[in-house]
Amino acid sequence: MMKSLLEVFNEWEIQQLVLLSFMLQMFLFGTGGNLRQRSSNALLRGTIWIAYLGADMVAVYALGFLSKNEEHTTQESGTLTENHPLAFFWAPFLLIHLGGQDTITAFAIEDNNLWLRHLLNLIIQVVLALYVFWKSPGWRNVQLLVPGVFLFVAGIIKYAERTLALKYGIISGFKGEGGKKPNLNQDASYSSIVRFALDSSPSIRHLFAGHKPYQIQGFEAIFLAGHVLNEAQLAKLVNVELGIMYHDLYTKAAVLRTRSVTVLRCISQVSATVALVLFCTSDKRRHNRVDILITYILFTGVLLLEVCSVLMMVMVSPWTWAWLKDQQKCRWLANISWTLVSSNIIGWPEERPLWSNSMGQYSFLSYMGCEEKPSSLPGCVMRLIRKVARAFGAGGEDKVLWISKLLDTKCEAIDKEITECIAKWITSYGGMDRSSSASQQHWPHLGQFLKNRMMEGVADFSGFVVWLHIFTEVYMSHVGTMDKDMVALAGVCRKLSNYMFYLVVAHPASMVQATAGNPELALEAMRKVVKERSNYSDKAAVLRSFKEAFLSGEAIQDMLTSTCREALEEIRDMWVRLIVYTAGKSRPEMHAAQLARGGELLTFVWLQMAHKMLGDAGEHIIELINTRTAPSLEILYAFDFPRHD
Structure with a gap:
């Protein structure tokens, strides 16, 4: 047989x-x-x-x-x-x-x-x-x-x-010229935003190739759009630009x-x-x-x-719609084409993101194995893999890092609150007045924590992110469930914290160019804190260990023992600053590569900053972190690394 x-x-x-x-x-x-x-x-x-x-x-x-x-x-x-x-x-x-x-x-x-x-x-x-x-x-x-x-x-x-x-x-190797001069209509409708994105796509392509704005023909129009459009309209423009870049790099759309x-x-x-x-x-x-x-x-x-x-590639292409619109005798065909382009099924609809619109999530508690995440694997299989990982870890106790990143990393949808708070920070620092009150924020609640970290020798970017992530986890454990607004704000803080921890630990070389230290050294310091005070498996015990470690000053103790909205807003704003700062220091080529994986929040932030001429891609390094108008930010002076020219 x-x-x-x-x-x-x-x-x-x-x-x-x-x-x-x-x-x-x-x-x-x-x-x-x-x-x-x-x-x-x-x-x-x-x-x-x-x-x-x-x-x-x-x-x-x-x-x-x-x-x-x-x-x-x-x-x-x-x-x-x-x-x-x-x-x-x-x-x-x-x-x-x-x-x-x-x-x-x-x-x-x-x-x-x-x-x-x-x-x-x-x-x-x-x-x-x-x-x-x-x-x-x-x-x-x-x-x-x-x-x-x-x-x-x-x-x-x-x-x-x-x-x-x-x-x-x-x-x-892209050598295309600016092509048709971009012109943004005053109504700033979705169709005009799409048309502007098409006309400015050669300039955006040069940005992704690593060219500076002053080296790009027609970059003034891109800079002007960043200041004319409001936050929602700029987000739509960046969304369309990311879609155009994906199709030009990974499909036959360009040819x-x-x-x-x-x-x-x-x-x-x-x-x-x-x-x-x-x-x-x-x-x-x-x-x-x-x-x-x-x-x-x-x-x-x-x-x-x-x-x-x-x-899919021709009839539902915004390029086809733009070409038909320029033809005097094809206006009715242009209207049909726009109906297809803006359709929700196969087109480029206004409300649907043209990238994954998700952010990676990874936490220190997951790394320690005391916070289970939803997984497609059965629970018994997950426990077996964790035991094997610890058995082969350093000292027979530690969890292998790459196994943890593989099992515990997940993705969360980027909600409206996150995009709004990031857009507000970019907008506030994208203005011409650098001495505005928005750029002179003080940190009445986080200031003591920042100074303590500097005194303890946490002088590199990755080490500070790990410490702030742990501090956020400890503080979030005190947030109650009575006030829905407080819970929602705490959720935003946790997502931003987990995302930045994910960037620094899971992708230190490819995404975070601002990293001056080794994140594994910071993780080792965290493990020592846990070893001295508790075991690995109990989440409450791990958080209690770090709470004791942080109680080195009365200001921090008062902050940890009582939650308030102002403190949560400070934590959120600090994470937003770190994300924006990291985006400003990132390499453009990395963002082009990331589009093949669905895109990254860091790419979305970086392109918005480019429209405001902020970050290393702009005319000056962004001054969100190392501004000397915030006296409690001395800990972050060391993060002003050389430009990546």
Whole structure:
């Protein structure tokens, strides 16, 4: 029985490979566009990664399988040629599959830099496919030769499109000019915001490439928009700009806007249609019915995906709407296009974020294993993994950090309160008056804590973030549930605290360029505090240990023993300052790479700051942290690191 199954598998192996290649392309088309753009789910991203790599591997292996089998076509009986002569007609379909889908060309920003490798693969795979088709009996059959030629034309164009899209996606090699001068209408409606984002996209692309605003042609319009628009309108503008950047870097959107590729795409679609018509009218009596059915499935899949791609990448593209709007005789088509662009299902709606709109959450209590987070794994499996992690940790007790980050990191949706408080800080420091009262905040509740941290030698950025995170956790444990406003404010403080802890500990090198110290050293200091006073597993005991450690002054003791709204607002404002400061110190290239993972709150903040000319990307380093008008912020003087020019 097993032998017969293996024989059947071997006989129909090429059919399985071709169908698997087709199904992978369908999966990538469905998940590589808006779903990937707006999701930060690690499981989805991992599945797309496997499909992205597997699609090329399966197609290349299938071509190799065809070339291997044809060598024995005249010497052995029962060969692929005898049983499935139509299989060699599928070689150009595999080329079309290697061309990928319009919704995903690169999985990560590094894939764009490998476009020369894809160009070499294009030449090799085209030669291999032509060799397979030439050695097969299909080229002697005019009824298969002619449609096969048309399919090869479509496949070569499709593969060339992908290679060119990867080249266009190189962020550091972008040399485009400012194009049409951006002009923001006074009504500042969503349509005018989208149009302004399209016109200013070359300048935004230069910002992501690491250029300074004064080096970019037309940057004055971007700066003007940052001061003309209110907080909500600026957030919408940044949202659209992030969507444009994602499509230009990780899809074929950039090349589909060029005239040459548009002509080639039309040739490709006409060629595939002609091939289908010729195949339908050919004599298929000598071919296996299953092979004929698979061929029709491949034809249908190619044409269906092309139609859907045109709908999603062209008809529902804001670039198409802007082009139609500029044409005097196409205003009615522009109105139809805008209806599609602003639709909630497949478009770029005003209220829906064009990125994940989520923020990572990681806490010290989770790291210690005393705060369980909701997980897709069963509880018994989680406990087993934690025990194994501690058994292999330092001293046989500590939890392995990378295991903790893998299991305990989660994502939270960014609510309106968080975006508003961040936008207010950026707006208050984006004005021209640097001596305003908004930039001279004092810290009557947190001041003593900041001074104590400096006296204890916490002089690096990561160490301070860890200490402030622990302090926030201790203080949040005293917030009651009577006042709903206080609970909501405490929730904002905890989310911001967990997010900054997540950046510093989980992504110290890729996201937090302001980090001057090693976060693991700060974590080790935290563990020593727990070891001296309690055990690892009891959350209340851990918080009590840190509360005792913080009770080094009467001001801190009074703050910890009584909660008030002003203290919570100070904690929130301090975390906002740290996040904005970190965004101002971050590298633009990191933000471009992060768009492939759904985007990051830090990117959203950084781009808003760029419109205000704040941060290292602007004309001056942001002065939110090390301002000398706040005497209780001496602890943060050490965080003024050199500019990343």
